[in-house]
Amino acid sequence: MSALATLATTRRVLEQLRRDHRTLALVLVVPPGLLVLLRYVLDGTPGAFQRIAVPLVGLFPLIVMFLVTSIAMLRERTGGTLERLMSLPISKLDLLSGYGLAFALLAAVQATVTSLVAFGPLGVDTAGSPVLVVALAVSNALLGVALGLLLSAFATSEFQAVQFMPAVLLPQILLCGLFVKRATMPQGLRLASALLPVSYAYDGLDRVARGLTDARLLVDVTVVLGTVALAVALGASTLRRRTP
Amino acid sequence: MSAGARAVDVDNLRVDRGGRTILPGVSVQVAPGTVTGLLGPSGCGKTTLLRSIVGVQRTAGGTVTVLGSPAGSPSLRQRVAYMTQAPSVYADLTVAENLRYFAALVGGTDRIDETLTTVGLRDRLSSLVRDLSGGERSRTSLAVALLGAPEVLVLDEPTVGLDPRLRRELWETFHGLAAEGTTLLVSTHVMDEADRCDHLLLMRDGVIIAAGSPAELRAEADTDDLESAFLTLAERA
Numbered sequence: 001m002s003a004l005a006t007l008a009t010t011r012r013v014l015e016q017l018r019r020d021h022r023t024l025a026l027v028l029v030v031p032p033g034l035l036v037l038l039r040y041v042l043d044g045t046p047g048a049f050q051r052i053a054v055p056l057v058g059l060f061p062l063i064v065m066f067l068v069t070s071i072a073m074l075r076e077r078t079g080g081t082l083e084r085l086m087s088l089p090i091s092k093l094d095l096l097s098g099y100g101l102a103f104a105l106l107a108a109v110q111a112t113v114t115s116l117v118a119f120g121p122l123g124v125d126t127a128g129s130p131v132l133v134v135a136l137a138v139s140n141a142l143l144g145v146a147l148g149l150l151l152s153a154f155a156t157s158e159f160q161a162v163q164f165m166p167a168v169l170l171p172q173i174l175l176c177g178l179f180v181k182r183a184t185m186p187q188g189l190r191l192a193s194a195l196l197p198v199s200y201a202y203d204g205l206d207r208v209a210r211g212l213t214d215a216r217l218l219v220d221v222t223v224v225l226g227t228v229a230l231a232v233a234l235g236a237s238t239l240r241r242r243t244p
Numbered sequence: 245m246s247a248g249a250r251a252v253d254v255d256n257l258r259v260d261r262g263g264r265t266i267l268p269g270v271s272v273q274v275a276p277g278t279v280t281g282l283l284g285p286s287g288c289g290k291t292t293l294l295r296s297i298v299g300v301q302r303t304a305g306g307t308v309t310v311l312g313s314p315a316g317s318p319s320l321r322q323r324v325a326y327m328t329q330a331p332s333v334y335a336d337l338t339v340a341e342n343l344r345y346f347a348a349l350v351g352g353t354d355r356i357d358e359t360l361t362t363v364g365l366r367d368r369l370s371s372l373v374r375d376l377s378g379g380e381r382s383r384t385s386l387a388v389a390l391l392g393a394p395e396v397l398v399l400d401e402p403t404v405g406l407d408p409r410l411r412r413e414l415w416e417t418f419h420g421l422a423a424e425g426t427t428l429l430v431s432t433h434v435m436d437e438a439d440r441c442d443h444l445l446l447m448r449d450g451v452i453i454a455a456g457s458p459a460e461l462r463a464e465a466d467t468d469d470l471e472s473a474f475l476t477l478a479e480r481a
Contacts, residue, residue: 083300088321
């Protein structure tokens with residue numbers, strides 16, 4: 001591991017993002033925009049928006065960073081730069097940490113902007129600290145980065161990479177408890193939900209929203225970060241120094 | 245060449261790809277501090293051989309030794325540099341940003357300036373790579389390969405699309421590097437470039453059909469013209 005190589009990679013990824021104004025604008029404007037939309041869509045359903053707003057603030061970065069990472073990694077793979085990097089003295093972990101750090105920073109900015117809109121003009125209440133919401137959002141973003149990285153290995157085109165979002169994330173979001181309480185789901189789905197990492201990402205946010213900053217929150221965060229470590233390890237094994 | 249005097253030693257290398265044998269058993273030696281040219285038609289296995297020497301190609305048999313270590317060894321990542329045929333740099337970054345990133349990885353930050361002069365890109369420093377011409381892009385990629393002051397430099401068609409003056413300057417640079425002890429292995433299609441090499445490897449269908457200095461190959465084929473020498477040697481093989 002070399003901090004120099006990690007930070008150089010972070011800087012390079014951020015420079016690439018900085019040049020892509022449209023992506024930056026979409027990343028920062030779409031989540032608060034959707035929250036505003038949802039606020040008015042749910043206008044006639046008292047309490048509904050209040051219940052899902054905080055979890056959504058923390059789940060947007062998961063989805064967005066999943067997409068951004070899988071495309072960015074796919075570009076590295078198909079553009080020849082990954083092959084070049086794999087022939088240079090940089091460890092796979094440095095490369096992946098560099099990416100993770102860059103996207104975690106972006107996620108922190110995204111979650112902060114979304115939080116400001118949610119807790120400000122939209123009047124969302126959280127019993128827990130908004131700072132904790134942003135922190136959970138960053139850990140969820142890392143989950144998105146790690147899963148995106150892993151799945152980019154199975155995509156041979158950007159079309160495929162984008163399709164992994166509905167294939168891999170959407171079922172988890174449906175099962176996580178955001179739309180329907182997990183307790184009311186059939187037994188089989190409850191079990192599936194308990195095995196999927198996004199359920200824990202959601203549960204942590206839901207707890208903070210309700211002011212339940214207890215040991216279960218620690219379990220949620222541990223499961224999310226444990227999945228990150230596992231996905232990064234698997235993802236690193238898909239970065240090959242030698243290719244056919 | 246004794247074993248100790250070889251920068252690159254490929255022994256009976258076999259590479260299969262997609263169920264097809266690309267290299268059936270190639271043996272090649274490259275002397276240190278020389279410019280060796282690899283010539284052959286498109287699809288004959290030149291890039292596969294170069295990739296094997298860099299250590300990024302999965303091989304099916306034989307050995308590839310570079311600077312005394314198996315190709316692709318971690319210790320070689322600092323000492324061997326590779327320029328791919330398609331420029332492998334970030335199109336959405338400027339020339340300067342690309343060089344700064346790769347220099348940080350190979351410890352060549354203090355060589356950025358010198359490298360830019362070598363490839364003639366000083367005035368394009370703040371241009372995005374995607375806005376550059378094809379030749380400028382491949383020069384950016386070449387600059388990245390030069391950053392780490394490698395002992396072995398593997399270049400896959402480095403001068404495609406360059407104007408003749410720049411091409412001549414780059415070949416002077418290659419010989420300058422060789423004089424300082426760098427070993428260069430360069431694939432090319434261009435005959436006047438072949439004539440500038442110390443040693444030539446002529447490849448066809450995954451097999452080296454002739455090897456020697458340009459003068460030796462001309463003598464072997466009994467002609468003054470390198471191109472017809474190649475034709476003669478290819479027909480004999």
